[in-house]
Amino acid sequence: MTNAARARVAAWLLALGACGAWLYGHLTLTTDLSAFLPPSTTPAQRILLGQLRDGAASRLILIGLEGAPEDALARASGELARRLNASGEFAYVGNGAAGMGSREQALLFEHRYLLSPAVRAERFSVAGLEAALAETYRLLGTSAGVLVRATLPADPTGEMAQVLRQFAPDAGPETRHGVWFSRDGHRALLVAQSRAPAFDADAQRRVVQTIEKAYAAMRPATGHILLSGPGVFAANIRDTVDSDVWRLSLLGAALVLAILYAAYRSLAILAVSFLPAATGLVIGVTAVGLGFDKLQGITLGFGVTLLGEAVDYPTYLFMQARPGEALGEALARIGTTLRLAVLTTVLGALAMALSSFTGLAQLGVFTVVGVAAAGAATRWVVPAVLPVRPDLPAAGRGLPWLDRFADAARHARRPAAALVLGALAVVAWKHDRLWDDDLSSLTPVSASAKRLDRDLRAELGAPDLRYLVVARAATREAALQASEAMAAWLDDAVRRGWLAGFDVASTYLPSKRTQEARRAALPEREVLAARLDGALRDSPFRAGGFAPFLLDVARARTAPLLDMRDLEGTALAFRVESLLVRNDDGWNALATLRAVSAPAELAREASAHGTEFIDLKAESNTLVATYKNQALRYIALGLACIAALLAFALGARGAARVMAPTLAAVALDVALLLLLGKRLSLFNLVALLLVVGVGLNYALFFAGRYADSADKRRAQRAVAVCAGTTLSAFGCLALSRIPVLHEIGMTVALGASLALLLAAAFAARPA
Amino acid sequence: MTTGTRRLAEAAAAVLAGVALSAAAAPRPLDAYLLMRTLASVQTASATFVETRYSPLLKSPLVSHGSLSYRRPDQLEKLVVSPQKERLALRGDRLTIDTAAAASREIDVGAAPAGIGALIEAVRATRAGDLADLERNFVVEVTGTRDDWRLRLKPRTADVARYISAVSVWGSGARLQRIEVWEASGDRTVTEVEEATD
Numbered sequence: 001m002t003n004a005a006r007a008r009v010a011a012w013l014l015a016l017g018a019c020g021a022w023l024y025g026h027l028t029l030t031t032d033l034s035a036f037l038p039p040s041t042t043p044a045q046r047i048l049l050g051q052l053r054d055g056a057a058s059r060l061i062l063i064g065l066e067g068a069p070e071d072a073l074a075r076a077s078g079e080l081a082r083r084l085n086a087s088g089e090f091a092y093v094g095n096g097a098a099g100m101g102s103r104e105q106a107l108l109f110e111h112r113y114l115l116s117p118a119v120r121a122e123r124f125s126v127a128g129l130e131a132a133l134a135e136t137y138r139l140l141g142t143s144a145g146v147l148v149r150a151t152l153p154a155d156p157t158g159e160m161a162q163v164l165r166q167f168a169p170d171a172g173p174e175t176r177h178g179v180w181f182s183r184d185g186h187r188a189l190l191v192a193q194s195r196a197p198a199f200d201a202d203a204q205r206r207v208v209q210t211i212e213k214a215y216a217a218m219r220p221a222t223g224h225i226l227l228s229g230p231g232v233f234a235a236n237i238r239d240t241v242d243s244d245v246w247r248l249s250l251l252g253a254a255l256v257l258a259i260l261y262a263a264y265r266s267l268a269i270l271a272v273s274f275l276p277a278a279t280g281l282v283i284g285v286t287a288v289g290l291g292f293d294k295l296q297g298i299t300l301g302f303g304v305t306l307l308g309e310a311v312d313y314p315t316y317l318f319m320q321a322r323p324g325e326a327l328g329e330a331l332a333r334i335g336t337t338l339r340l341a342v343l344t345t346v347l348g349a350l351a352m353a354l355s356s357f358t359g360l361a362q363l364g365v366f367t368v369v370g371v372a373a374a375g376a377a378t379r380w381v382v383p384a385v386l387p388v389r390p391d392l393p394a395a396g397r398g399l400p401w402l403d404r405f406a407d408a409a410r411h412a413r414r415p416a417a418a419l420v421l422g423a424l425a426v427v428a429w430k431h432d433r434l435w436d437d438d439l440s441s442l443t444p445v446s447a448s449a450k451r452l453d454r455d456l457r458a459e460l461g462a463p464d465l466r467y468l469v470v471a472r473a474a475t476r477e478a479a480l481q482a483s484e485a486m487a488a489w490l491d492d493a494v495r496r497g498w499l500a501g502f503d504v505a506s507t508y509l510p511s512k513r514t515q516e517a518r519r520a521a522l523p524e525r526e527v528l529a530a531r532l533d534g535a536l537r538d539s540p541f542r543a544g545g546f547a548p549f550l551l552d553v554a555r556a557r558t559a560p561l562l563d564m565r566d567l568e569g570t571a572l573a574f575r576v577e578s579l580l581v582r583n584d585d586g587w588n589a590l591a592t593l594r595a596v597s598a599p600a601e602l603a604r605e606a607s608a609h610g611t612e613f614i615d616l617k618a619e620s621n622t623l624v625a626t627y628k629n630q631a632l633r634y635i636a637l638g639l640a641c642i643a644a645l646l647a648f649a650l651g652a653r654g655a656a657r658v659m660a661p662t663l664a665a666v667a668l669d670v671a672l673l674l675l676l677g678k679r680l681s682l683f684n685l686v687a688l689l690l691v692v693g694v695g696l697n698y699a700l701f702f703a704g705r706y707a708d709s710a711d712k713r714r715a716q717r718a719v720a721v722c723a724g725t726t727l728s729a730f731g732c733l734a735l736s737r738i739p740v741l742h743e744i745g746m747t748v749a750l751g752a753s754l755a756l757l758l759a760a761a762f763a764a765r766p767a
Numbered sequence: 768m769t770t771g772t773r774r775l776a777e778a779a780a781a782v783l784a785g786v787a788l789s790a791a792a793a794p795r796p797l798d799a800y801l802l803m804r805t806l807a808s809v810q811t812a813s814a815t816f817v818e819t820r821y822s823p824l825l826k827s828p829l830v831s832h833g834s835l836s837y838r839r840p841d842q843l844e845k846l847v848v849s850p851q852k853e854r855l856a857l858r859g860d861r862l863t864i865d866t867a868a869a870a871s872r873e874i875d876v877g878a879a880p881a882g883i884g885a886l887i888e889a890v891r892a893t894r895a896g897d898l899a900d901l902e903r904n905f906v907v908e909v910t911g912t913r914d915d916w917r918l919r920l921k922p923r924t925a926d927v928a929r930y931i932s933a934v935s936v937w938g939s940g941a942r943l944q945r946i947e948v949w950e951a952s953g954d955r956t957v958t959e960v961e962e963a964t965d
Contacts, residue, residue, distance in 0.1 A: 137829075138850070138851060140820065140829060141820075141829055141831050141847075141850050141851060142847065142851070142853050142866065143845070143847075143853060143855050143864070143883055143886075143887070144880075144883060145820065145956075146882035146883065146886065146930050146931070146948075146950055146952075147880050147882050147883065147930065149820075149822065149824075149950060149952045149954050150882065150929070150930055150950070150951065150952050152824060152952070153824065176860060177860070540825055540826055540827070540829070541824055541825060541826065542823070542824055542825060542826050545823065545824040
């Protein structure tokens, strides 16, 4: 090793060491989706993301029990609820038993004078008490008499009934044998809210295991358990990643190694050929870490995909070195082309790096820095580590068919051109069905899991998650007041038939202002006693039986107001937390709506009251579409930069020779995906970026001018080996059961093959 | 033989004959199974009722009346006419409640508050002679004779016991005559049932 080479290797090791040390101390990986989204999103979208991230709803696990007779399922439901409650891992477990638990009942009863909307000063006047007592007497004569009588001495005005009346009676699912069931009676339903956050996949996996163990411990004779919800998805993905991804990655890696070994017949070269990509990964991650607060999990995934190209760089070098030639000399010959291969990718991603979208910018920075570092490592480190290329005895001999193929491809230009025109026609024909903007398509959740989730959600009668009314406020108290204001006009809307019902936080936790007003409406004990005597005089009730009432009112006058701490661990806290959401800007009071029939009218009424009516489905679609459109714009800009670079380096004709086959491959790839009935998502877009990256390299090396036919053959073989490794690695991913990996694998494998064929047909110069 | 001794002899003969007869027919003393079998033989029944609530909180008892109708095995309807109209209809596990004040509501009887649900279930299960169903919520005890029996129900679960201390149903043969409910609150409701003869 020369001194210069030693210095280079030392500098490289130092850089890697520094990056590694920095990453070890600073790298924070986040799976928080919101960082990946544009900063210009509307407040509605931020609420959506907040809900996805850590809303109470995101910690909800939907449970279905099926495959046994109705009564057995009902018993299992009760037993499972008991066991889950005992496990302590859940903030709330509900299976519909007796509507509300005794804990909730007791809590509501204790605070009835703060919760009842009927509590006003007039209600405790003689006339008000007379009216309330008359109503209570009326109820005593109905089938509910036994219930009314049970609390009569303490609650003669029926405040508990007033409190319960606000709770939507038909909001929940159907009840059979006292627990929730699907409408057809085949499935008992439960919900459990984990204490662990939904995005913590490991915690969620423990939660899922707790449920499965609890169910197994019940030793059900027949039947099985179904689980769904964001946390279950997170846990499942983690499980699938463990089984699927590792298996497929190992398979892909084995294939890549086999191909490279077949080409080089040298373990030393094999080892060295991974240095540039590894260097690119470490330095790329460090660059993102330095430039941004947190590294996005998605950035890392997408970035590693795009870095797939860097594995090719040393291949181009090794495969094109003449027998006995030092790598440095080979670099001198192919350096220009290799530099273009690296620079096209760097320029293509540069526009993205300047994006205002954190996610896109991270991906851009990662690609620019990672690919540049991999290129630099190929240029300077690889020749230093491996100065004289050990002879490749069989590199060419094993692949004579490749040479014949490359020649044949040139003669297939006409059919290939016809195919590309056909592809453009397909894309044009399907242009309105090109994109899939559904946010749920971005989740790596299988279609069957999504279907189960939808079914359970529908059966549980969870409120229509599509529509929300939102009021923003600076503090929790202000949000609760806004919640009360919303309830007032929504009540009117229900009367007008625009919706069947709604749920707001203030029903369960009124604002302090309202609670204080209600507390202030309660008269002093002596005053109340005197008025009660007056009211009882002509009533059917005897005097003297209502001491508990006087005591409770007196107590309520001085007792502290109800707050969130009092509700902890009850179904009520769960409702409040789902309907009162804190985010960076303050608080959002939500109203979930049931059976909306007039969304347009509701939207108008909402804005008239200074609140916002949100169609979450439309919002999430807009969000994804915005993101995609931004990405497309930057990609187009990147392509323009690439074209300019190539035109500068190769002239207009040369640029066209390189770009045309690559873009044609992308068009064919898209057309084939569309014909397979797929729509394009962000994942496909990233995969297509990689197709452009590797495709340009193929075309560049096919289009290169070589000293002799042996050099040209070597270049063609280098391209073939690169395409072979890409095809193996991504072909394996296409086998994955995870939709995202399948999509990426499929798109890249298909695109790389097409890019190879078209580059051979159109980019190569005649012999 | 004096008239006195003759009467005595006749009486003794009658007793002996009775003993012999009963030995031949072997009528078992009335138990829950026997009573339930008798009750289960009824296909449909309808009745008027008068329900009186006795309460220490009331100046005078609260009286309501209306009608009951039953169709084997699991349909029961309670129609209150006075003091205000109300309809409770039980069909299998589904309980429909119609009141003048609120819209009609159909719920699972198991989801109804224990006081309402268990009571209407108790009446239906008694009428249907469904011992298994009765025993789900109550400990059942039967006393008396075929023509004058009393069915005592004690709640099994805390949910039910919160509202109801005990229920007694009196009847004769396959007829229900009187239902008494001792509520946990200290009130007692007495329902006199007048079953129509078919």
